[in-house]
Amino acid sequence: MKLIFKYMKPYLLIVIAVIALTFLQVQTELTLPDYMSGIVTNGIQYGGITETKPMIVTQKDMDKIIRFLSAEDTAKVMSAYQKVNKGSVLSVDKQQVVLNEDAYLLINDELDEVMLEALVYNYLAGQYGLDNETDASAIKAQLADKLSGLEDNYSSMARLYIRDLYADVGLAADSIQTSYILSAGLKMLAIAAVGVVVQILSTYLATSTATKIAATMRRDVFAKVESFSSSEFSRFSTSSLITRTGNDITKIQQLIQMMMRMMLMSPIMGITAVFKVLRYPNISWLLIVAIGVIVCAMVVLAVFAVPKFEVIQKLTDKINNVMREFLDGMLVIRAFNSQKIEEQKFDDINSDLRKTDLFVSNVMNIMGPVMTLVMNALTVSITWFAAKQIDIDAMTIGDMMAFSQYAMHVVMSFMMVTVSFFMIPRSLVSVKRIKEVLDTQNVILDPEEPKQLPQENGVLSFEHVTFRYPGAEEAVLEDVSFKAEPGETVAFIGSTGSGKSTIIKLIPRLFDVSEGRITYCGEDIRDVEQKQLHDKIGMATQKAVLFTGDIRSNIEFGRDISEEDLSEAIRISQSENIVAEKEGGLDATITQGGTNVSGGQKQRLSIARALAEKRNIYIFDDSFSALDYETDKKLRAALNKLIEKTKSTVFIVAQRIATIKNADKIIVLDEGKIVGEGKHEELLKDCEVYRQIAYSQLSKEELA
Numbered sequence: 001m002k003l004i005f006k007y008m009k010p011y012l013l014i015v016i017a018v019i020a021l022t023f024l025q026v027q028t029e030l031t032l033p034d035y036m037s038g039i040v041t042n043g044i045q046y047g048g049i050t051e052t053k054p055m056i057v058t059q060k061d062m063d064k065i066i067r068f069l070s071a072e073d074t075a076k077v078m079s080a081y082q083k084v085n086k087g088s089v090l091s092v093d094k095q096q097v098v099l100n101e102d103a104y105l106l107i108n109d110e111l112d113e114v115m116l117e118a119l120v121y122n123y124l125a126g127q128y129g130l131d132n133e134t135d136a137s138a139i140k141a142q143l144a145d146k147l148s149g150l151e152d153n154y155s156s157m158a159r160l161y162i163r164d165l166y167a168d169v170g171l172a173a174d175s176i177q178t179s180y181i182l183s184a185g186l187k188m189l190a191i192a193a194v195g196v197v198v199q200i201l202s203t204y205l206a207t208s209t210a211t212k213i214a215a216t217m218r219r220d221v222f223a224k225v226e227s228f229s230s231s232e233f234s235r236f237s238t239s240s241l242i243t244r245t246g247n248d249i250t251k252i253q254q255l256i257q258m259m260m261r262m263m264l265m266s267p268i269m270g271i272t273a274v275f276k277v278l279r280y281p282n283i284s285w286l287l288i289v290a291i292g293v294i295v296c297a298m299v300v301l302a303v304f305a306v307p308k309f310e311v312i313q314k315l316t317d318k319i320n321n322v323m324r325e326f327l328d329g330m331l332v333i334r335a336f337n338s339q340k341i342e343e344q345k346f347d348d349i350n351s352d353l354r355k356t357d358l359f360v361s362n363v364m365n366i367m368g369p370v371m372t373l374v375m376n377a378l379t380v381s382i383t384w385f386a387a388k389q390i391d392i393d394a395m396t397i398g399d400m401m402a403f404s405q406y407a408m409h410v411v412m413s414f415m416m417v418t419v420s421f422f423m424i425p426r427s428l429v430s431v432k433r434i435k436e437v438l439d440t441q442n443v444i445l446d447p448e449e450p451k452q453l454p455q456e457n458g459v460l461s462f463e464h465v466t467f468r469y470p471g472a473e474e475a476v477l478e479d480v481s482f483k484a485e486p487g488e489t490v491a492f493i494g495s496t497g498s499g500k501s502t503i504i505k506l507i508p509r510l511f512d513v514s515e516g517r518i519t520y521c522g523e524d525i526r527d528v529e530q531k532q533l534h535d536k537i538g539m540a541t542q543k544a545v546l547f548t549g550d551i552r553s554n555i556e557f558g559r560d561i562s563e564e565d566l567s568e569a570i571r572i573s574q575s576e577n578i579v580a581e582k583e584g585g586l587d588a589t590i591t592q593g594g595t596n597v598s599g600g601q602k603q604r605l606s607i608a609r610a611l612a613e614k615r616n617i618y619i620f621d622d623s624f625s626a627l628d629y630e631t632d633k634k635l636r637a638a639l640n641k642l643i644e645k646t647k648s649t650v651f652i653v654a655q656r657i658a659t660i661k662n663a664d665k666i667i668v669l670d671e672g673k674i675v676g677e678g679k680h681e682e683l684l685k686d687c688e689v690y691r692q693i694a695y696s697q698l699s700k701e702e703l704a
């Protein structure tokens with residue numbers, strides 16, 4: 001989680017903006033039910049009448065109202081209304097009315113609720129047939145018991161009465177209603193539109209932030225992996241690294257997006273909706289029951305599903321691994337007819353993955369129906385219990401509708417919050433896997449205070465070097481010491497597995513020695529910056545590697561190399577005919593892994609790459625093995641000429657005596673130890689191992 005926050009830090013402002021937008025969105029979404037409730041209650045039930053003071057009253061009706069008022073209140077009312085005579089034409093609530101009798105028009109909106117009780121009495125008097133009663137106090141007395149407990153409903157009764165008053169004046173009830181519903185509806189539409197815009201905006205911000213973070217993360221993982229030495233590589237398989245940069249980072253991206261939308265939204269929505277729901281205390285207990293059921297269901301599911309997430313990720317790694325090995329070894333697998341075995345391997349993991357995936361999906365799938373059930377049960381119970389409240393006039397139908405919408409919001413939010421609890425551990429598995437890569441400590445590091453290497457070439461010397469591969473017990477090299485002077489060609493020979501490639505890998509610090517030291521120009525190579533060291537070395541590895549691109553890009557390899565040097569490198573490495581042969585010459589396409597060139601061509605191109613820039617040290621690990629004798633010879637002759645000029649040191653590993661016969665120094669290796677060192681003739685005389693290799697390859701005459 002820390003890792004995610006670290007990556008989110010640069011986007012703090014956007015996150016804050018998203019939070020603000022989310023608040024706004026919740027506000028818009030949660031005011032809509034209020035408007036809807038208004039439309040149902042005020043618009044439909046009360047005919048669009050919202051106020052509890054009539055805008056206009058006939059003289060007759062005013063008299064009826066006043067009879068319930070004290071003298072003081074009457075004075076207040078009278079001063080707030082203006083008398084209008086019969087026959088006048090008025091515009092009230094956008095309607096033209098011609099008065100059939102004298103009336104009072106409200107001119108002071110500030111009038112307080114002095115009329116409310118009087119309106120209620122008049123309304124009830126009508127309802128209970130007390131209209132003809134003239135004595136106000138007698139009416140009051142008769143209605144006293146009916147009124148007790150209905151204090152909350154004064155306003156609705158007053159409004160129902162006002163509707164009658166307007167009818168007496170001649171105002172069209174329909175029109176009042178329509179204009180109310182229309183204006184409320186338009187407001188709802190406007191609010192909904194704002195909501196939509198806000199939602200689009202915040203989703204966009206969240207998505208773009210998440211994708212940007214994912215891209216940064218991918219780049220960081222890539223850069224980190226680039227810095228890995230072989231020992232770090234052995235910790236993660238190639239396919240696992242691919243899954244991590246792909247699948248895992250996508251999961252994290254989804255998590256971030258979810259955090260910025262759903263996980264932010266649901267608590268805000270939930271809490272705000274809870275406050276809205278609390279306005280209806282009589283039935284809000286229903287929600288608590290519903291939430292309880294949901295949380296229980298979720299927890300049960302979580303317990304089953306969550307531990308499986310890590311298993312799925314591991315299986316994905318495995319399946320990628322098998323797939324990769326299969327693809328790499330396709331030709332061998334075909335040749336040995338071992339497809340069946342590979343299929344079996346794949347099937348086993350595949351079915352494991354299927355089972356686990358299915359299990360998790362099933363568990364998740366139960367969630368949907370459970371939710372629907374809870375929601376429907378909740379709707380039914382709300383209707384049931386609210387109906388009872390409406391019956392005793394403690395709620396309106398509009399209230400019920402609003403409540404049920406708020407309730408859905410609360411339930412949905414709770415569900416989302418619980419879903420987040422599911423998703424977070426799932427994504428955290430991915431976060432952990434990325435962290436593992438990013439936190440890997442590189443074994444081969446640059447020194448704190450690097451020493452500088454001189455410009456010109458110097459002596460490279462191995463001093464009592466012993467080496468074990470990381471994690472291995474046995475030493476692959478034991479007490480190896482030798483010196484290579486500038487301009488010298490040093491060759492290594494020995495049976496396979498004798499440690500030739502290992503020696504050579506130590507020079508550019510692909511591995512660090514276990515004991516002893518390697519010095520170049522008098523400095524321990526661990527005391528200089530790796531970059532400086534690498535800049536001194538041109539290397540062609542035992543397994544020639546080409547990259548997607550063309551011949552030119554493979555030789556230049558991102559370096560700034562002149563046309564002259566390029567053609568020189570091609571000439572020395574005997575690659576001219578490759579360039580001539582291939583369509584497009586230097587710009588001929590090389591496919592991924594260099595599959596469209598032969599093994600020998602690959603070797604020559606990688607030799608050209610090593611030679612393209614002038615280096616103090618050249619290393620060729622078995623680079624001449626796939627060349628025919630003739631090409632091998634020409635290549636060495638050209639190389640020798642170059643070295644005479646540059647005074648570079650050359651290390652050659654070879655299996656063929658002919659390749660190294662003329663080297664200045666030949667080092668014979670056997671099981672990681674030097675068993676002979678010298679020139680060809682000397683070794684033939686003194687070194688048994690060398691002699692055996694030589695005799696197995698050359699005729700007596702050739703050797704002489």
Ligand SMILES: Nc1ncnc2c1ncn2[C@@H]1O[C@H](COP(=O)(O)OP(=O)(O)OP(=O)(O)O)[C@@H](O)[C@H]1O
Pocket residue numbers: 230469470472476494495496497498499500501502503542622
């Ligand atoms: N990455 C590695 N981890 C562990 N052991 C290794 C590793 N690479 C090589 N070895 C072991 O080190 C020993 C020497 O290997 P090395 O590659 O140096 O031999 P080589 O002389 O180059 O052989 P070849 O002529 O076949 O290329 C071998 O026994 C090999 O099994």
Ligand SMILES: [Mg+2]
Pocket residue numbers: 500501502542621622
């Ligand atoms: Mg080797």
